[in-house]
Amino acid sequence: NAGVTQTPKFQVLKTGQSMTLQCAQDMNHNSMYWYRQDPGMGLRLIYYSASEGTTDKGEVPNGYNVSRLNKREFSLRLESAAPSQTSVYFCASSDPGLAGIYEQYFGPGTRLTVT
Amino acid sequence: DAKTTQPNSMESNEEEPVHLPCNHSTISGTDYIHWYRQLPSQGPEYVIHGLTSNVNNRMASLAIAEDRKSSTLILHRATLRDAAVYYCILTQFSVNRDDKIIFGKGTRLHILP
Numbered sequence: 001n002a003g004v005t006q007t008p009k010f011q012v013l014k015t016g017q018s019m020t021l022q023c024a025q026d027m028n029h030n031s032m033y034w035y036r037q038d039p040g041m042g043l044r045l046i047y048y049s050a051s052e053g054t055t056d057k058g059e060v061p062n063g064y065n066v067s068r069l070n071k072r073e074f075s076l077r078l079e080s081a082a083p084s085q086t087s088v089y090f091c092a093s094s095d096p097g098l099a100g101i102y103e104q105y106f107g108p109g110t111r112l113t114v115t
Numbered sequence: 116d117a118k119t120t121q122p123n124s125m126e127s128n129e130e131e132p133v134h135l136p137c138n139h140s141t142i143s144g145t146d147y148i149h150w151y152r153q154l155p156s157q158g159p160e161y162v163i164h165g166l167t168s169n170v171n172n173r174m175a176s177l178a179i180a181e182d183r184k185s186s187t188l189i190l191h192r193a194t195l196r197d198a199a200v201y202y203c204i205l206t207q208f209s210v211n212r213d214d215k216i217i218f219g220k221g222t223r224l225h226i227l228p
Contacts, residue, residue: 004158035218042202042218043159059217090158104151104216106158 001026004107006091012113013081021076021110023091031094032074033058033104034066036087043090049074081114088112119203124223127193135188135222137203142183147206149216150177150188152199159202159218162188198226 007022025032030051035043035058045058049068063085065077074093078085088111094104120138127133139148150162163170163177165186170177176189190197202221 040220042220044218045216092158103161103164104159106160109156109158 003027004091004093004105006089006107006110008110009108010111012115013078014115015082017081018077018079019081020078021089021091021112022073023075023107024073025091025093025105026072027093027095027105028071029093029095029105030071032068033092033094034064034074034076035090035092036060036085037090037109038087046076046089081112083114086112086114119205119219121201121203121219121222123220124225126225126227128227129195130192133190133193133197133224135190135201135203135224136185137187138185139203139205140184142205143207145207148177148179148183148186149204149206150175151202151204151218153202153221154196154199162201164206193224193226195226195228198224200224 004025013019033048034046036046037043044060046060046064047055047058047066049055052068052071055066055068067075088109090109091107092104147164147166149164151159152162153159163172163175165177165179169179178187178189200221200223202218204216206216
């Protein structure tokens with residue numbers, strides 16, 4: 001199993017450009033998440049999807065859109081990139097189960113720089 | 116959401132035990148205590164979780180205070196590979212299955228050779 005994969009690993013954008021970050025998991029998990037991590041900070045939740053066909057806002061959703069394409073894939077789109085979106089982006093997945101006990105599995109991250 | 120408080124950083128010598136503290140004085144009865152760690156340039160990884168009883172796994176042990184207002188992650192014999200940021204997180208079962216978890220800044224653990 002590859003676990004959670006993310007593409008690309010690195011990206012440099014100019015202000016105003018758009019791009020989509022891709023995430024896929026092969027663990028048959030229902031829930032998927034997008035986080036950002038700024039230097040020296042913890043992770044902040046951008047959007048999450050509790051199941052295929054549903055998405056919800058997290059702590060910092062402004063400037064982003066998401067698509068849960070199918071159970072495996074969850075993409076994050078920046079429509080008009082801004083320097084404040086320079087960050088490392090992590091995708092994660094989990095399957096909480098009835099008891100709510102779960103582990104989140106994280107991808108390797110995408111390092112995005114907006115100039 | 117209940118919050119956790121952790122020291123910003125800690126140091127330990129290689130091959131010695133490490134005790135990483137976490138305070139969560141506003142924990143509710145249904146909150147689970149999770150620990151994740153983040154190695155340099157990697158995504159976070161799950162370490163251990165518990166509810167009321169102490170827990171052991173191959174990576175670490177989790178000691179939970181009787182009143183559940185604090186917990187301690189124990190690495191029994193630290194190696195250089197254990198240098199990471201350790202996050203103590205409270206999670207709660209949601210009937211909507213929107214199982215968000217909130218990461219704080221965590222504790223940066225330095226291991227001295």
